[in-house]
Amino acid sequence: MRKSWDNSGAAGAVPRHAEALKPVPACLSIANIKIAPATVLAPMAGVTDTVFRRFIRNLGGCGLIMTEFTSADGVLRKKDEKAKRYLHFYEDEHPISAQLFGSNPQVMAEAARMVEGLGFDLVDLNLGCPAKKVVKCNGGSGLLRDLPAIGRIFEAVRAAVKVPFTVKFRAGWNDDEIVCVELARMAESCGLAAVALHARTREQGYSGNARWEWIAAIKDAVKIPVIGNGDIRTPQDACAMAAQTGCDAVMIGRTAPSNPWIFRQIQQYCAGMETSASPNTYDEPSEADRYQMIRTYFQMLIEEELPDAVGKMKQFASWFTHGVPGGAGLRKAIYESKSAVEILGRVEEFFEARLCEAGALVREG
Numbered sequence: 001m002r003k004s005w006d007n008s009g010a011a012g013a014v015p016r017h018a019e020a021l022k023p024v025p026a027c028l029s030i031a032n033i034k035i036a037p038a039t040v041l042a043p044m045a046g047v048t049d050t051v052f053r054r055f056i057r058n059l060g061g062c063g064l065i066m067t068e069f070t071s072a073d074g075v076l077r078k079k080d081e082k083a084k085r086y087l088h089f090y091e092d093e094h095p096i097s098a099q100l101f102g103s104n105p106q107v108m109a110e111a112a113r114m115v116e117g118l119g120f121d122l123v124d125l126n127l128g129c130p131a132k133k134v135v136k137c138n139g140g141s142g143l144l145r146d147l148p149a150i151g152r153i154f155e156a157v158r159a160a161v162k163v164p165f166t167v168k169f170r171a172g173w174n175d176d177e178i179v180c181v182e183l184a185r186m187a188e189s190c191g192l193a194a195v196a197l198h199a200r201t202r203e204q205g206y207s208g209n210a211r212w213e214w215i216a217a218i219k220d221a222v223k224i225p226v227i228g229n230g231d232i233r234t235p236q237d238a239c240a241m242a243a244q245t246g247c248d249a250v251m252i253g254r255t256a257p258s259n260p261w262i263f264r265q266i267q268q269y270c271a272g273m274e275t276s277a278s279p280n281t282y283d284e285p286s287e288a289d290r291y292q293m294i295r296t297y298f299q300m301l302i303e304e305e306l307p308d309a310v311g312k313m314k315q316f317a318s319w320f321t322h323g324v325p326g327g328a329g330l331r332k333a334i335y336e337s338k339s340a341v342e343i344l345g346r347v348e349e350f351f352e353a354r355l356c357e358a359g360a361l362v363r364e365g
Contacts, residue, residue, distance in 0.1 A: 021236060022243035023270035024250055028063070028225055031164035031193040033095050033121050035063040035249065037270075039238075039263050040196070040227055042253030043069050043099040043126070043168070046315070050089050051300045056256060057093060059293075061263030063249070065096050069126040069140075072102030072111035085306075087118060097122035097166065101129060101139040103149065105156035116161045122193075123161055125153065127169035127183075130202045141170050141202035144179055147186065154190035164193035168229070168251075171214045174203040184218040184226070196227035196251055206254070215245040227251050235262075235269035235282055258319040260293065261285055287324065291351035294320045298344045313343045326354070 027036035041048060041056055043066040053065045067086055074083035089096055098120040102108045112123045127150065129140030143150050158165050167187050172178040184195045197218055199210040210230025219226045228247035232238050238250045255262050261283070268282035285293070297316065301309040317334045321327035333346045 020243055021239035021273070023273045024238050024242050024266055025248060026270075028249045030122060030166065030225055033164055035095060037061065037063045037263075037267050038249035039266060040064040040249055040251040041066055041256060041263070042198075042229060042251045043067060043097075043124070044253055044257075045069060045129075045131075047257055049086070049306070049312075050093070051297070051304050051306065051312075052257075053093055053096070054090060055297050055300060056260055056263065059260055059264055061265070061267040063095075064122075065093060066124065067096070067098045069099045069101050069129060071139075072100045072104070072108045075100065075111040075114055076107060087115065087120075089120075095121040097124045099124040099126050099168070101126035101134060103137065103139055103143060103153070105152045108153050109156040109160035112157045112161045112165070116163050120163065122164045122166055123157070124196075125157065125165070125167040127167060128198050130170070130205050135202070141173070144170060144173050144183075144202060145177065147179060147183065150183065151186055151190065154187060154192060158191045165191070166194045166196065167192055168196040168198065168227075170198050170200055170202050171211065172201050174201050177201075178214070180214050181217050181221045184222050188222045188224050192224065194225040194227060194248075195222065196229055198251075198253075199228070199230040212241055212245050215241070215247055219246045219248075225249065229253065232262075233259075235266045238266045239270065239273070257316065258322055261289075287351070288355060290320070290324060291347075291355065294347055294351075295344065298340070298347060302340045302344065309340045310337075310343065313340060317343075326350070 025038040027034060028038040039062050041062050045068050048066060048068050056062050057065060070083050070086040074080040087098060098115040100108060100111050100123065115123050126140055127143055131140065134140040135142035169180065169183055171180040180197055187195050195218065197215050199212055199214045215226065215228040225248040227249045228241045228245050229251035232241060232250055232252050233255050241247060241250055252262055265282040272281050298313055301312055306312065314335055317331050321330055330346065330350045334343050337343045337346055
């Protein structure tokens with residue numbers, strides 16, 4: 001199962017870390033909120049619900065987590081259960097940012113007030129989503145062609161809340177309409193606390209390479225923190241982005257579902273660079289680790305009683321079992337299962353058999 005934002009070029013991607021590397025900053029302050037380490041889980045529709053966020057948080061190494069992008073209109077509609085679900089979080093998720101999208105300044109401001117009242121540490125504006133149904137409503141990256149409208153949203157939301165207000169955006173609509181530097185400067189002048197750039201255009205979607213030089217250009221243009229996003233698949237990539245752009249933090253999206261250890265690996269890799277005790281090393285998960293990870297995540301989904309738990313299990317199975325010998329058979333068994341408990345049973349049967357077989361081979365050896 002492939003999400004629309006899967007990175008089709010990941011398998012044969014050209015390394016982005018041929019040049020000198022630099023550790024990702026150990027911490028970042030966004031106004032009065034300290035982010036340590038300076039790594040951010042990107043907001044992803046259908047992925048970053050409370051279960052996945054807590055799951056990432058418990059694995060370690062992630063400084064800031066973000067909600068799925070949520071409609072400001074939906075937040076204001078009291079009967080919008082989807083928006084309520086998107087904005088549900090637990091105390092152990094702090095620091096956490098709520099990401100909103102919309103085009104009406106007054107609606108955005110009122111939704112931001114409600115988000116602040118719910119206890120979120122930050123509120124973020126989505127100007128990056130390339131989905132047609134969002135863009136046609138002048139939301140997400142659709143607003144990139146109307147900077148004055150963005151300015152009005154910036155001013156309305158900034159006046160409405162006391163928590164730090166940030167924005168995540170793309171470089172522009174296409175290569176002929178690059179607005180990222182101008183947009184970052186406008187955000188700074190309107191009092192936003194930080195900016196995050198996904199270094200692709202709306203026209204690119206998730207194809208091709210992210211243009212990290214745009215992140216560097218923004219870093220040169222503003223004094224507020226700049227968060228870089230795009231094509232971070234390994235700890236080396238994260239350190240290459242830090243070196244090549246000077247960004248204050250890195251944001252990771254599509255890699256996280258397939259390798260939820262990525263944040264901890266970055267932290268380990270950077271610690272090795274700082275101490276020279278064990279440079280260029282980080283833990284690679286064993287099959288037992290992967291089994292424990294899948295079982296933990298699926299059990300969390302069941303305990304949370306999400307209405308779409310079965311669908312999420314099937315969705316995540318393709319990512320979590322990537323590279324596991326015999327994983328295709330497990331995925332088939334999961335897709336054919338009818339309930340969350342049955343899916344968890346299939347996972348346990350598969351991995352218990354594999355681990356028992358591996359133990360027998362070790363004893364024989």
